[in-house]
Amino acid sequence: MSGILLPIVVFLLIGGLASAWLLGVRLRREQQATGIMALAGMHWREFQRLVLEVMARRGYRQTGSTDMSDDHGLIELEHGGRMSLLSTKHGTAYVLGPATIAEFASDLQLRGATGGWMTTLGSVAADTRSLARVQKIELLDGQTLWKEIEPQLDPAQRAEIMGAVRARANRHVMLVWVLAGVAGIAIFLLSGRDAPAPAASQQAATPAATPAAPPRQPASTAAPPMTAPVPEDPAALASRRRKVADAVATLPWVDRAVWSTRSTLVVHLAGAPDRAGLCALLEPYAELRASRLQLQPPRDSDTPVRFIQCHAY
Secondary structure, three states, X not given: OHHHHHHHHXXXXXXXXXXXXXXXXXXXXXXHHHHHHHHHOOOHHHHHHHHHHHHHHOOOEEOOOOOOOOOOOEEEEEEOOEEEEEEEEOOOOOEEOHHHHHHHHHHHHHHXXXXXXXXXXXXXXXXXXXXXXXXXXXXXXXXHXXXXXXXXXXXXXXXXXXXXXXXXXXXXXXXXXXXXXXXXXXXXXXXXXXOOOOHHHHHXXXXXXXXXXXXXXXXXXXXXXXOEOOOOOHHHHHHXXXXXXXXXXXXXXXXXXXXXXXXXXXXXXXXXXXXXXXXXXXXXXXXXXXXXXXXXXXXXXXXXXXXXXXXOO
16 A cells, blocks of 8 residues: 555646646736737737726826827827826837837927826836836836736637637646656556565575676667658648747746747746757757747846847748
């Protein structure tokens, strides 16, 4: 009975902890990343309309022209008799930095606005928020916007986004339990193999000549990775891109990975990147191995965004 107890504990521990992480932390991250990509796929005017609804719930209303924005891409808002400006940047690769803040602050001063908002589906550069607060500018990045826009989406659209993420999470959970079962079986077999022989039989055994070790075979050269043929079906190409993004997201130093464009993979880092390990996942795909990789540092990191490429076009 004691021989089967440890494998069962290992099976339940691995499967339970991994499932809790996948359906908790990882699922929320995937829903957020998928939602941001869905917003990025909208027409920019539709995205502006959703942002204006967020502002309306905060008590701000658009003034002036009925157009979404003026020639400078700015929207005037009014609240309590005071005028503010709103800037929207549509795109997941956009990064709000000090230069952008300085330009927007100049617009606020020229128009006599008391403050403003800068929104983007991308991210905010390190040490930029403190500069924005001094200029009375509030920054809303992709994660913050998704939390506020998600309740405004059409229920069918939101269900479609969440359903796809949930289905992928369930597949990962099933895979985790299979791997947990394999680990439990391996421990059970190893524990039986390592059981000591009875003392009596060891004493009765006579020493025998140690058989000569077989001649060592020369090591074979490792075969290069196979390159899968490039399919012509657009659905198959999209499936291969999703597989690469899912594979990159499993690396221990990666938080998540999403395609911002067909040729740019945004890798959100959780630690120091390993270029060789990252490129190895793209190598089998001829149409993806030369993709641009945007290494996005953690939100509180001072490390700048980096762009690398495993192969030249």
